[in-house]
Amino acid sequence: MESIELFTGAGGLALGTHVAGFHHRGLYEWDADACETLRRNASIEALPGIRAWRVHQADVRLNSYAIFGQGQLDLVAGGAPCQPFSLGGKHQAQDDSRNMIPEFVRAVRELRPRAFIMENVKGLTRQSFRNYFEYIRLQLTYPTIKKKRDEDWLSHLHRLEAVKTRGRRTELEYNVVSELLNAADYGVPQVRQRVFIVGFRADTELEWHFPEPTHSLDALVWEQHITGEYWKRHGVRPPPDSPARLGVKLSDLENRDEPFPTKPWRTVRDAILGLPEPRTDRESSDFSNHRLNLGARAYPGHTGSPLDLPAKTLKAGVHGVPGGENMMVLPDGKVRYFTVREAARLQTFPDSWRFEGAWSEAMRQLGNAVPVELAAVVARSVAAKLRARNGH
Structure with a gap:
């Protein structure tokens, strides 16, 4: 199964999806040291099968995804920079220039993968961000309903809500679920709470739920x-x-x-x-x-x-x-x-x-990394559903 990864960092989510069976056609990260970590490990094949990883040191806002085609990828994954929503940050959320969630939505819109996995900090689910969290979910549900040039995010949210309540099918839709997971509940030796947002393209007609704690x-x-x-x-x-x-x-x-x-x-x-x-x-x-x-x-x-x-x-x-x-x-x-x-x-x-x-x-x-095993637990579950749909 084919995938790309955005905001790859040191590779936690990328490793988790890799061991789940996804083949990364591109890893995108802007930080030079993190890119060097990825390249070094690919060059020594620190894990079987990663020598072919293509690491792009790039600002995702400048990315073109045309080379991958529409609907050709099985998965888009990424942990968008979390500082705008972190308890330890300045909590500027949607007004923070580091908020890269809109770029994740753009990747989903342009690539139309069969599924996506997005990870972020627990702070995203705080009461003060409740409306913005719903905004993220609805953008990922209806990624082709784009924000207009001079439209503020609340006005865009209201348009998305109107589409949802109208109940009519749009050009591209995803069935989206989210859950706050504690990494310790899945075998990671660390109490680390992260929110995962997972979506399956509606035409896959797949049913899915988050894995039970182990x-x-x-x-x-x-x-x-x-x-x-x-x-x-x-x-x-x-x-x-x-x-x-x-x-x-x-x-x-x-x-x-x-x-x-x-x-x-x-x-x-x-x-x-x-x-x-x-x-x-x-x-x-x-x-x-x-x-x-x-x-x-x-x-x-x-x-x-x-x-x-x-x-x-x-x-x-x-x-x-x-x-x-x-x-x-x-x-x-x-x-x-x-x-x-x-x-x-x-x-x-x-x-x-x-x-x-x-x-x-x-x-x-x-x-900044996603625990590899937590990523793998979620990714294996997603991969199993996609394989079952393919009849493998």
């Missing part, structure tokens, strides 16, 4: 505080603290007879298993990007991630400088920065994936 906090608490299997697996003594701070009551779990239908949330300790202790003087000979950076400190609101829970959401940070979310709390209570390789594992990138640029730049790429 992991849970309850199952982790069960293994840590009821059976103790977690501590046995890691060969460490269980700590004396209670899970009450997690909002889970042991009394709700102690009398459980049936096994959990989900696996335990994966933790920081799970994620970094097998990595050597990082050093400041040199990188590990067996793992790329695994060098310790000094200077981590905790302060109010930035206290680091405990070892035995999923990590807090990795952040790109202001001007590329990571905050406390990019630290781990050691058993003695001290904190240190995650190495780039450790952060990559928290984002479920394979160990073969190398990150180009200085430490802060590599961490910025990771903080």
Whole structure:
């Protein structure tokens, strides 16, 4: 199946769709270091089948998609820049020049793929952005009903609403669904909430829903505080603290007879298993990007991630400088920065994936990335539906 990817960054979503069976005919990204990361990994074939990736360092606002033709691609995917909607940003949303969601809509309109996957930050679903979120959904539902030159977005929203309520078919329509997903619920060792918007072209007549969670906090608490299997697996003594701070009551779990239908949330300790202790003087000979950076400190609101829970959401940070979310709390209570390789594992990138640029730049790429495994879970489900429609 054929696809293109917009706003590719370090390649999290692109890797997820790749392992799901999509063949990327083009990857578009404007950041030079991120493009270098993509090119380097393609050149060494860090994952089978990616040597043919074509990386375009470009401003998508200048893109022409004519070379791909209309209706020839199975998928358009991308995580449009999220700063306009991020809780850590300036919250300018539709008035922010970095808002690239209209460019994603244009790609769908011009390419007419059988399906699309768009990812963005949780902040997009906030109450203050509710109308704009509906505007995004309706634009993707009716991508050929374009915003007029002097029309403001609210007027365009009202026109789209009128089309929807009229109920008549337009030239091009997509059946669009959206959901807020927590990466930890799908095996990513990080609490990272992201909104996914998925659409299937109406003429495919496909029914689809988001995949069910495969992991849970309850199952982790069960293994840590009821059976103790977690501590046995890691060969460490269980700590004396209670899970009450997690909002889970042991009394709700102690009398459980049936096994959990989900696996335990994966933790920081799970994620970094097998990595050597990082050093400041040199990188590990067996793992790329695994060098310790000094200077981590905790302060109010930035206290680091405990070892035995999923990590807090990795952040790109202001001007590329990571905050406390990019630290781990050691058993003695001290904190240190995650190495780039450790952060990559928290984002479920394979160990073969190398990150180009200085430490802060590599961490910025990771903080902006879609967790590979979360992307893969969604993409595999989409791919399965498309294959079934093709009779494969």
